[in-house]
Amino acid sequence: MRFSYLLIAVFVFVGSFSSYAQDDLSPERKQAVDSLALEKVRDLSKYISIIGSKETPWSEANRVIDRAEELFMPESEIGVSSLNNPNNINYYAVRTYFERLMRLNYKKVEIEWYNIEYMSDLQRQPDGTYVGVITIFQKFKGYDAEGRLVYQDTTKKDITVFVKRKETQIGGRLIGFWDVLLGDMRVKETSK
Amino acid sequence: MIKSFRQYQTIFSIVLHSYNNDKITSMKLSQVNYTKLLAILISVILITGGATSCKSKKKLAREKAAAEYATKVEQSKKDLTAIINGTSPWTFEQQSDKVNQIKSYNLDDPEVIEMIKKAEEKIAMGIAESERLKEEERLKLLEEQKRKKDASKYTEIDKQLKSISASSTIDAANKKIMLSMDQFASPDVPVLIIISQSGGFNDYDRPTTISKFLHYLKDKQQYKYQVESLKKDTLGKITELELIKK
Numbered sequence: 001m002r003f004s005y006l007l008i009a010v011f012v013f014v015g016s017f018s019s020y021a022q023d024d025l026s027p028e029r030k031q032a033v034d035s036l037a038l039e040k041v042r043d044l045s046k047y048i049s050i051i052g053s054k055e056t057p058w059s060e061a062n063r064v065i066d067r068a069e070e071l072f073m074p075e076s077e078i079g080v081s082s083l084n085n086p087n088n089i090n091y092y093a094v095r096t097y098f099e100r101l102m103r104l105n106y107k108k109v110e111i112e113w114y115n116i117e118y119m120s121d122l123q124r125q126p127d128g129t130y131v132g133v134i135t136i137f138q139k140f141k142g143y144d145a146e147g148r149l150v151y152q153d154t155t156k157k158d159i160t161v162f163v164k165r166k167e168t169q170i171g172g173r174l175i176g177f178w179d180v181l182l183g184d185m186r187v188k189e190t191s192k
Numbered sequence: 193m194i195k196s197f198r199q200y201q202t203i204f205s206i207v208l209h210s211y212n213n214d215k216i217t218s219m220k221l222s223q224v225n226y227t228k229l230l231a232i233l234i235s236v237i238l239i240t241g242g243a244t245s246c247k248s249k250k251k252l253a254r255e256k257a258a259a260e261y262a263t264k265v266e267q268s269k270k271d272l273t274a275i276i277n278g279t280s281p282w283t284f285e286q287q288s289d290k291v292n293q294i295k296s297y298n299l300d301d302p303e304v305i306e307m308i309k310k311a312e313e314k315i316a317m318g319i320a321e322s323e324r325l326k327e328e329e330r331l332k333l334l335e336e337q338k339r340k341k342d343a344s345k346y347t348e349i350d351k352q353l354k355s356i357s358a359s360s361t362i363d364a365a366n367k368k369i370m371l372s373m374d375q376f377a378s379p380d381v382p383v384l385i386i387i388s389q390s391g392g393f394n395d396y397d398r399p400t401t402i403s404k405f406l407h408y409l410k411d412k413q414q415y416k417y418q419v420e421s422l423k424k425d426t427l428g429k430i431t432e433l434e435l436i437k438k
Contacts, residue, residue, distance in 0.1 A: 029395055032388030036397060046412055060362055064411060067404070170382045170399060171423065171432050177396035178387065 033130065033178050034122060037161045040180045041134050044071055044159075045113035048138075052101050052109040065098040072182045073162060079187035083153045089187045106142035106150070113138050122163055130163040135188075156189040265301050268294045272307040276314050284319050291315065346419035349375070356406055357415040365410035372406060377429040379403035386420060386436040402433060 047068035051061050078097040081089045115137045122132035135158055142151040160183030167176050274280035275287050291311050352372050359365035373379060383405045385397040409415055416438050423432040
Protein backbone atom coordinates (compact mmCIF):
# COMPACT_ATOMS: atom_id res chain seq x y z
CA MET A 1 0.00 0.00 0.00
CA ARG A 2 2.79 2.34 1.04
CA PHE A 3 4.67 1.45 -2.11
CA SER A 4 1.63 2.42 -4.24
CA TYR A 5 1.49 5.85 -2.57
CA LEU A 6 5.18 6.31 -3.21
CA LEU A 7 4.73 5.32 -6.85
CA ILE A 8 1.85 7.79 -7.28
CA ALA A 9 3.91 10.54 -5.64
CA VAL A 10 6.80 9.85 -8.01
CA PHE A 11 4.47 9.98 -11.05
CA VAL A 12 2.92 13.25 -9.86
CA PHE A 13 6.35 14.76 -9.27
CA VAL A 14 7.73 13.65 -12.65
CA GLY A 15 4.52 14.78 -14.39
CA SER A 16 4.58 18.21 -12.82
CA PHE A 17 8.29 18.60 -13.58
CA SER A 18 7.90 17.68 -17.25
CA SER A 19 4.92 20.04 -17.53
CA TYR A 20 7.04 22.80 -15.95
CA ALA A 21 9.91 22.05 -18.34
CA GLN A 22 7.58 22.25 -21.35
CA ASP A 23 6.23 25.64 -20.31
CA ASP A 24 9.60 27.02 -19.31
CA LEU A 25 10.48 29.64 -21.94
CA SER A 26 13.92 30.13 -23.39
CA PRO A 27 15.28 33.69 -22.94
CA GLU A 28 14.72 34.38 -26.69
CA ARG A 29 11.07 33.31 -26.57
CA LYS A 30 10.49 35.14 -23.27
CA GLN A 31 11.93 38.30 -24.85
CA ALA A 32 9.61 37.90 -27.85
CA VAL A 33 6.60 37.55 -25.51
CA ASP A 34 7.73 40.58 -23.46
CA SER A 35 8.01 42.63 -26.67
CA LEU A 36 4.61 41.43 -27.85
CA ALA A 37 2.95 42.63 -24.61
CA LEU A 38 4.70 46.01 -24.88
CA GLU A 39 3.57 46.24 -28.50
CA LYS A 40 -0.07 45.72 -27.44
CA VAL A 41 0.26 48.63 -25.01
CA ARG A 42 1.75 50.76 -27.81
CA ASP A 43 -1.21 49.72 -30.00
CA LEU A 44 -3.54 50.93 -27.24
CA SER A 45 -1.62 54.20 -27.09
CA LYS A 46 -2.17 54.69 -30.83
CA TYR A 47 -5.86 53.77 -30.59
CA ILE A 48 -6.42 56.22 -27.70
CA SER A 49 -4.85 59.04 -29.67
CA ILE A 50 -6.99 58.18 -32.75
CA ILE A 51 -10.21 57.89 -30.69
CA GLY A 52 -9.45 61.13 -28.82
CA SER A 53 -8.55 63.08 -31.94
CA LYS A 54 -11.34 65.35 -33.18
CA GLU A 55 -10.04 64.85 -36.72
CA THR A 56 -10.92 61.16 -36.72
CA PRO A 57 -14.17 60.45 -38.61
CA TRP A 58 -16.95 58.97 -36.48
CA SER A 59 -16.97 55.62 -38.29
CA GLU A 60 -13.19 55.28 -38.00
CA ALA A 61 -13.29 56.11 -34.29
CA ASN A 62 -15.95 53.46 -33.70
CA ARG A 63 -13.97 50.87 -35.65
CA VAL A 64 -10.88 51.71 -33.60
CA ILE A 65 -12.91 51.46 -30.36
CA ASP A 66 -13.81 47.88 -31.38
CA ARG A 67 -10.13 47.08 -31.97
CA ALA A 68 -9.07 48.76 -28.73
CA GLU A 69 -11.72 46.91 -26.74
CA GLU A 70 -10.39 43.60 -28.10
CA LEU A 71 -7.09 44.33 -26.36
CA PHE A 72 -8.70 44.08 -22.91
CA MET A 73 -9.89 41.26 -20.67
CA PRO A 74 -13.68 41.35 -20.18
CA GLU A 75 -14.78 43.60 -17.33
CA SER A 76 -11.52 45.52 -17.18
CA GLU A 77 -11.63 49.11 -16.00
CA ILE A 78 -9.76 52.27 -16.88
CA GLY A 79 -9.09 55.00 -14.32
CA VAL A 80 -9.62 58.69 -15.10
CA SER A 81 -8.24 61.54 -13.03
CA SER A 82 -8.40 65.32 -13.32
CA LEU A 83 -6.32 68.12 -11.89
CA ASN A 84 -9.60 69.89 -11.12
CA ASN A 85 -10.51 67.12 -8.68
CA PRO A 86 -7.23 65.39 -7.76
CA ASN A 87 -8.61 63.20 -4.97
CA ASN A 88 -11.29 61.67 -7.15
CA ILE A 89 -10.32 58.90 -9.58
CA ASN A 90 -13.21 57.44 -11.55
CA TYR A 91 -13.05 53.97 -13.03
CA TYR A 92 -14.99 53.15 -16.19
CA ALA A 93 -15.62 50.00 -18.20
CA VAL A 94 -13.31 49.93 -21.22
CA ARG A 95 -16.00 50.64 -23.83
CA THR A 96 -17.48 53.45 -21.72
CA TYR A 97 -14.04 55.01 -21.30
CA PHE A 98 -13.41 55.06 -25.07
CA GLU A 99 -16.87 56.46 -25.84
CA ARG A 100 -16.34 59.25 -23.27
CA LEU A 101 -12.90 59.90 -24.73
CA MET A 102 -14.45 60.26 -28.19
CA ARG A 103 -16.98 62.81 -26.92
CA LEU A 104 -14.66 65.00 -24.83
CA ASN A 105 -15.71 68.61 -24.93
CA TYR A 106 -12.65 70.10 -26.59
CA LYS A 107 -12.17 71.35 -30.10
CA LYS A 108 -8.89 69.54 -30.36
CA VAL A 109 -7.39 66.79 -28.24
CA GLU A 110 -3.79 65.55 -28.18
CA ILE A 111 -2.92 62.41 -26.26
CA GLU A 112 0.60 61.12 -26.16
CA TRP A 113 1.97 58.13 -24.27
CA TYR A 114 5.64 57.90 -23.43
CA ASN A 115 8.06 55.96 -21.19
CA ILE A 116 6.15 52.73 -21.82
CA GLU A 117 8.03 50.11 -19.83
CA TYR A 118 7.68 47.16 -17.51
CA MET A 119 7.21 48.02 -13.85
CA SER A 120 7.18 44.33 -12.99
CA ASP A 121 8.26 41.67 -15.48
CA LEU A 122 5.97 38.96 -16.76
CA GLN A 123 5.89 36.22 -14.15
CA ARG A 124 4.48 32.77 -14.72
CA GLN A 125 1.47 31.95 -12.53
CA PRO A 126 0.51 28.40 -11.46
CA ASP A 127 -2.21 28.27 -14.17
CA GLY A 128 0.41 29.01 -16.86
CA THR A 129 -0.63 32.65 -17.40
CA TYR A 130 2.16 35.21 -17.38
CA VAL A 131 1.26 38.36 -15.49
CA GLY A 132 3.14 41.66 -15.43
CA VAL A 133 2.59 45.38 -14.98
CA ILE A 134 3.50 48.00 -17.57
CA THR A 135 3.76 51.65 -16.61
CA ILE A 136 2.99 54.48 -19.00
CA PHE A 137 2.95 58.25 -18.81
CA GLN A 138 0.11 59.98 -20.61
CA LYS A 139 0.25 63.62 -21.64
CA PHE A 140 -3.22 65.02 -22.32
CA LYS A 141 -3.85 68.40 -23.97
CA GLY A 142 -7.29 69.89 -24.66
CA TYR A 143 -7.74 72.99 -26.86
CA ASP A 144 -10.77 75.27 -27.31
CA ALA A 145 -12.24 76.56 -30.60
CA GLU A 146 -9.72 79.39 -30.66
CA GLY A 147 -6.90 76.90 -30.47
CA ARG A 148 -5.98 77.80 -26.88
CA LEU A 149 -4.69 75.13 -24.59
CA VAL A 150 -7.40 75.01 -21.91
CA TYR A 151 -6.43 71.87 -20.05
CA GLN A 152 -3.38 69.69 -19.78
CA ASP A 153 -2.11 67.07 -17.40
CA THR A 154 0.36 64.21 -17.18
CA THR A 155 -0.82 60.94 -15.68
CA LYS A 156 1.20 57.96 -14.66
CA LYS A 157 -0.79 54.77 -15.19
CA ASP A 158 -0.17 51.09 -14.45
CA ILE A 159 -1.61 48.49 -16.79
CA THR A 160 -1.79 44.85 -15.78
CA VAL A 161 -0.86 42.51 -18.62
CA PHE A 162 -1.94 38.87 -18.95
CA VAL A 163 -0.24 36.60 -21.46
CA LYS A 164 -1.42 33.06 -22.03
CA ARG A 165 -0.40 30.41 -24.53
CA LYS A 166 -3.35 29.15 -26.56
CA GLU A 167 -3.92 26.95 -29.59
CA THR A 168 -6.21 27.23 -32.58
CA GLN A 169 -6.83 25.33 -35.83
CA ILE A 170 -6.12 27.32 -38.99
CA GLY A 171 -6.23 25.68 -42.42
CA GLY A 172 -5.95 22.25 -40.81
CA ARG A 173 -2.88 23.34 -38.85
CA LEU A 174 -2.66 23.62 -35.10
CA ILE A 175 -1.27 27.07 -34.34
CA GLY A 176 0.17 27.86 -30.92
CA PHE A 177 -0.07 31.56 -30.15
CA TRP A 178 0.46 33.98 -27.28
CA ASP A 179 -2.72 35.77 -26.35
CA VAL A 180 -1.96 39.13 -24.74
CA LEU A 181 -4.80 40.78 -22.87
CA LEU A 182 -4.74 43.98 -20.85
CA GLY A 183 -6.38 44.21 -17.46
CA ASP A 184 -7.23 47.27 -15.37
CA MET A 185 -5.49 50.54 -16.09
CA ARG A 186 -4.95 52.28 -12.76
CA VAL A 187 -4.07 55.93 -12.21
CA LYS A 188 -0.96 56.28 -10.03
CA GLU A 189 -0.15 59.99 -10.24
CA THR A 190 -1.56 63.07 -11.91
CA SER A 191 0.39 66.28 -12.34
CA LYS A 192 0.42 69.37 -14.52
CA MET B 193 90.69 14.87 -11.33
CA ILE B 194 91.74 12.55 -8.51
CA LYS B 195 91.49 9.61 -10.82
CA SER B 196 93.75 11.31 -13.39
CA PHE B 197 96.27 12.26 -10.73
CA ARG B 198 96.41 8.67 -9.56
CA GLN B 199 97.09 7.53 -13.08
CA TYR B 200 100.03 9.96 -13.27
CA GLN B 201 101.35 8.57 -9.97
CA THR B 202 101.08 4.98 -11.14
CA ILE B 203 102.77 5.62 -14.47
CA PHE B 204 105.47 7.72 -12.89
CA SER B 205 106.24 5.05 -10.27
CA ILE B 206 106.51 2.44 -13.03
CA VAL B 207 108.94 4.63 -14.93
CA LEU B 208 110.98 5.31 -11.79
CA HIS B 209 110.95 1.66 -10.93
CA SER B 210 112.25 0.80 -14.36
CA TYR B 211 114.88 3.49 -14.03
CA ASN B 212 115.95 2.24 -10.56
CA ASN B 213 116.17 -1.28 -11.86
CA ASP B 214 118.50 -0.08 -14.56
CA LYS B 215 120.48 1.78 -11.94
CA ILE B 216 120.78 -1.32 -9.74
CA THR B 217 121.59 -3.77 -12.48
CA SER B 218 124.20 -1.85 -14.41
CA MET B 219 125.15 1.39 -12.54
CA LYS B 220 126.62 2.49 -15.82
CA LEU B 221 124.15 5.02 -16.97
CA SER B 222 125.01 7.18 -19.78
CA GLN B 223 123.62 10.49 -21.08
CA VAL B 224 121.60 8.49 -23.63
CA ASN B 225 119.62 6.82 -20.82
CA TYR B 226 118.54 10.18 -19.42
CA THR B 227 117.34 11.25 -22.85
CA LYS B 228 115.44 7.98 -23.16
CA LEU B 229 113.85 8.53 -19.76
CA LEU B 230 112.74 12.05 -20.68
CA ALA B 231 111.21 10.82 -23.92
CA ILE B 232 109.29 8.12 -22.06
CA LEU B 233 108.05 10.68 -19.54
CA ILE B 234 106.85 13.07 -22.24
CA SER B 235 105.11 10.20 -24.04
CA VAL B 236 103.40 9.11 -20.85
CA ILE B 237 102.24 12.65 -20.08
CA LEU B 238 100.94 13.10 -23.60
CA ILE B 239 99.10 9.75 -23.60
CA THR B 240 97.54 10.13 -20.16
CA GLY B 241 96.79 13.81 -20.74
CA GLY B 242 95.01 12.96 -24.01
CA ALA B 243 93.03 10.22 -22.35
CA THR B 244 91.91 12.54 -19.54
CA SER B 245 90.92 15.28 -21.97
CA CYS B 246 88.82 12.77 -23.95
CA LYS B 247 87.11 11.67 -20.75
CA SER B 248 86.26 15.34 -19.85
CA LYS B 249 84.79 16.01 -23.26
CA LYS B 250 82.49 13.01 -22.92
CA LYS B 251 81.35 14.22 -19.54
CA LEU B 252 80.72 17.70 -20.86
CA ALA B 253 78.75 16.24 -23.74
CA ARG B 254 76.72 14.17 -21.28
CA GLU B 255 76.01 17.22 -19.16
CA LYS B 256 75.08 19.22 -22.24
CA ALA B 257 72.72 16.47 -23.41
CA ALA B 258 71.11 16.31 -19.96
CA ALA B 259 70.59 20.07 -19.93
CA GLU B 260 69.11 19.95 -23.43
CA TYR B 261 66.76 17.15 -22.36
CA ALA B 262 65.64 19.10 -19.30
CA THR B 263 64.98 22.19 -21.45
CA LYS B 264 62.98 20.09 -23.92
CA VAL B 265 60.90 18.59 -21.11
CA GLU B 266 60.27 22.00 -19.60
CA GLN B 267 59.36 23.61 -22.94
CA SER B 268 57.18 20.63 -23.89
CA LYS B 269 55.27 20.87 -20.61
CA LYS B 270 54.80 24.60 -21.15
CA ASP B 271 53.48 24.11 -24.71
CA LEU B 272 51.26 21.19 -23.74
CA THR B 273 49.79 23.12 -20.80
CA ALA B 274 48.92 26.00 -23.14
CA ILE B 275 47.22 23.55 -25.53
CA ILE B 276 45.31 21.76 -22.74
CA ASN B 277 44.16 25.02 -21.14
CA GLY B 278 43.25 26.47 -24.52
CA THR B 279 45.51 29.48 -23.98
CA SER B 280 47.87 28.87 -26.89
CA PRO B 281 47.76 31.29 -29.82
CA TRP B 282 48.08 28.41 -32.34
CA THR B 283 45.54 27.03 -34.74
CA PHE B 284 44.44 23.41 -34.28
CA GLU B 285 46.79 22.42 -37.11
CA GLN B 286 49.70 24.20 -35.44
CA GLN B 287 48.77 22.62 -32.10
CA SER B 288 48.73 19.20 -33.74
CA ASP B 289 52.17 19.86 -35.31
CA LYS B 290 53.49 20.96 -31.94
CA VAL B 291 52.27 17.76 -30.25
CA ASN B 292 53.81 15.65 -33.04
CA GLN B 293 57.09 17.51 -32.61
CA ILE B 294 57.03 16.84 -28.84
CA LYS B 295 56.22 13.18 -29.51
CA SER B 296 59.23 12.96 -31.85
CA TYR B 297 61.52 13.87 -28.91
CA ASN B 298 60.59 10.49 -27.35
CA LEU B 299 60.68 12.02 -23.90
CA ASP B 300 60.24 9.37 -21.23
CA ASP B 301 58.87 11.82 -18.69
CA PRO B 302 55.56 10.30 -17.43
CA GLU B 303 54.02 13.74 -16.92
CA VAL B 304 54.80 14.72 -20.52
CA ILE B 305 53.37 11.43 -21.80
CA GLU B 306 50.14 12.03 -19.87
CA MET B 307 49.99 15.62 -21.07
CA ILE B 308 50.44 14.54 -24.72
CA LYS B 309 47.41 12.29 -24.32
CA LYS B 310 45.33 15.12 -22.84
CA ALA B 311 46.50 17.59 -25.49
CA GLU B 312 45.59 15.18 -28.29
CA GLU B 313 42.11 14.74 -26.78
CA LYS B 314 41.73 18.49 -26.44
CA ILE B 315 42.77 19.09 -30.07
CA ALA B 316 40.41 16.36 -31.30
CA MET B 317 37.54 17.93 -29.35
CA GLY B 318 38.46 21.39 -30.63
CA ILE B 319 38.54 20.20 -34.24
CA ALA B 320 35.16 18.46 -33.83
CA GLU B 321 33.64 21.60 -32.26
CA SER B 322 35.12 23.78 -34.98
CA GLU B 323 33.68 21.50 -37.67
CA ARG B 324 30.29 21.55 -35.94
CA LEU B 325 30.33 25.36 -35.87
CA LYS B 326 31.38 25.47 -39.52
CA GLU B 327 28.48 23.18 -40.42
CA GLU B 328 26.09 25.28 -38.35
CA GLU B 329 27.32 28.41 -40.09
CA ARG B 330 26.91 26.75 -43.48
CA LEU B 331 23.32 25.72 -42.68
CA LYS B 332 22.57 29.19 -41.36
CA LEU B 333 23.88 30.70 -44.56
CA LEU B 334 21.75 28.32 -46.64
CA GLU B 335 18.72 29.18 -44.52
CA GLU B 336 19.40 32.88 -44.95
CA GLN B 337 19.79 32.45 -48.73
CA LYS B 338 16.51 30.54 -48.83
CA ARG B 339 14.81 33.22 -46.75
CA LYS B 340 16.12 35.95 -49.08
CA LYS B 341 14.98 34.01 -52.11
CA ASP B 342 11.53 33.46 -50.58
CA ALA B 343 11.38 37.07 -49.45
CA SER B 344 12.00 38.32 -52.97
CA LYS B 345 9.05 36.17 -54.09
CA TYR B 346 6.78 38.26 -51.88
CA THR B 347 8.36 41.66 -52.48
CA GLU B 348 5.30 42.96 -54.30
CA ILE B 349 2.82 42.16 -51.54
CA ASP B 350 5.26 43.49 -48.92
CA LYS B 351 5.38 46.75 -50.87
CA GLN B 352 1.58 46.97 -50.96
CA LEU B 353 1.28 46.41 -47.21
CA LYS B 354 3.99 48.97 -46.51
CA SER B 355 2.29 51.45 -48.78
CA ILE B 356 -0.97 51.20 -46.75
CA SER B 357 0.93 52.00 -43.55
CA ALA B 358 2.65 54.95 -45.23
CA SER B 359 -0.56 56.57 -46.47
CA SER B 360 -0.82 60.26 -45.66
CA THR B 361 -4.59 60.31 -45.08
CA ILE B 362 -7.26 57.90 -43.89
CA ASP B 363 -9.01 58.10 -47.28
CA ALA B 364 -5.83 57.26 -49.18
CA ALA B 365 -5.20 54.30 -46.88
CA ASN B 366 -8.80 53.07 -47.27
CA LYS B 367 -8.49 53.15 -51.08
CA LYS B 368 -5.31 51.07 -50.93
CA ILE B 369 -6.99 48.66 -48.54
CA MET B 370 -9.88 48.20 -50.97
CA LEU B 371 -7.48 47.52 -53.84
CA SER B 372 -5.42 45.08 -51.80
CA MET B 373 -8.49 43.19 -50.65
CA ASP B 374 -9.03 42.05 -54.25
CA GLN B 375 -6.08 39.68 -53.94
CA PHE B 376 -7.60 37.87 -50.99
CA ALA B 377 -10.26 35.19 -51.10
CA SER B 378 -12.28 37.01 -48.38
CA PRO B 379 -11.90 39.72 -45.72
CA ASP B 380 -11.66 36.89 -43.18
CA VAL B 381 -8.52 35.30 -44.64
CA PRO B 382 -6.38 34.40 -41.62
CA VAL B 383 -3.19 36.34 -40.98
CA LEU B 384 -0.59 34.64 -38.82
CA ILE B 385 2.20 36.72 -37.34
CA ILE B 386 5.37 34.95 -36.21
CA ILE B 387 6.87 36.73 -33.21
CA SER B 388 9.83 34.37 -32.72
CA GLN B 389 11.41 31.32 -34.27
CA SER B 390 13.61 28.91 -32.38
CA GLY B 391 14.52 25.28 -32.96
CA GLY B 392 12.20 25.02 -35.97
CA PHE B 393 9.34 26.14 -33.76
CA ASN B 394 7.22 29.26 -34.40
CA ASP B 395 5.61 31.46 -31.75
CA TYR B 396 2.64 33.45 -33.07
CA ASP B 397 0.70 36.51 -32.04
CA ARG B 398 -3.08 36.08 -31.74
CA PRO B 399 -4.28 35.27 -35.30
CA THR B 400 -6.22 38.03 -37.02
CA THR B 401 -8.00 38.54 -40.35
CA ILE B 402 -6.72 40.35 -43.41
CA SER B 403 -9.39 43.03 -43.08
CA LYS B 404 -8.44 43.80 -39.49
CA PHE B 405 -4.74 43.61 -40.30
CA LEU B 406 -4.87 46.07 -43.19
CA HIS B 407 -6.77 48.57 -41.04
CA TYR B 408 -4.27 47.95 -38.25
CA LEU B 409 -1.47 48.97 -40.62
CA LYS B 410 -3.40 52.14 -41.42
CA ASP B 411 -3.83 52.91 -37.68
CA LYS B 412 -0.25 52.12 -36.68
CA GLN B 413 1.27 53.84 -39.70
CA GLN B 414 4.12 51.39 -39.74
CA TYR B 415 4.84 48.04 -41.38
CA LYS B 416 7.48 46.09 -39.51
CA TYR B 417 6.82 42.67 -40.95
CA GLN B 418 7.83 40.54 -43.89
CA VAL B 419 5.72 38.02 -45.74
CA GLU B 420 6.97 34.57 -44.78
CA SER B 421 4.52 32.47 -46.77
CA LEU B 422 1.10 32.53 -48.33
CA LYS B 423 -1.45 30.08 -49.66
CA LYS B 424 -3.63 30.59 -52.70
CA ASP B 425 -6.82 28.94 -53.91
CA THR B 426 -7.47 27.66 -57.43
CA LEU B 427 -8.50 31.18 -58.51
CA GLY B 428 -5.15 32.53 -57.41
CA LYS B 429 -6.63 34.38 -54.42
CA ILE B 430 -4.73 34.37 -51.16
CA THR B 431 -6.36 32.17 -48.53
CA GLU B 432 -3.72 32.43 -45.78
CA LEU B 433 -0.98 34.93 -45.08
CA GLU B 434 1.94 34.29 -42.77
CA LEU B 435 4.11 37.22 -41.70
CA ILE B 436 7.20 37.46 -39.58
CA LYS B 437 7.92 40.34 -37.26
CA LYS B 438 11.17 42.09 -38.16
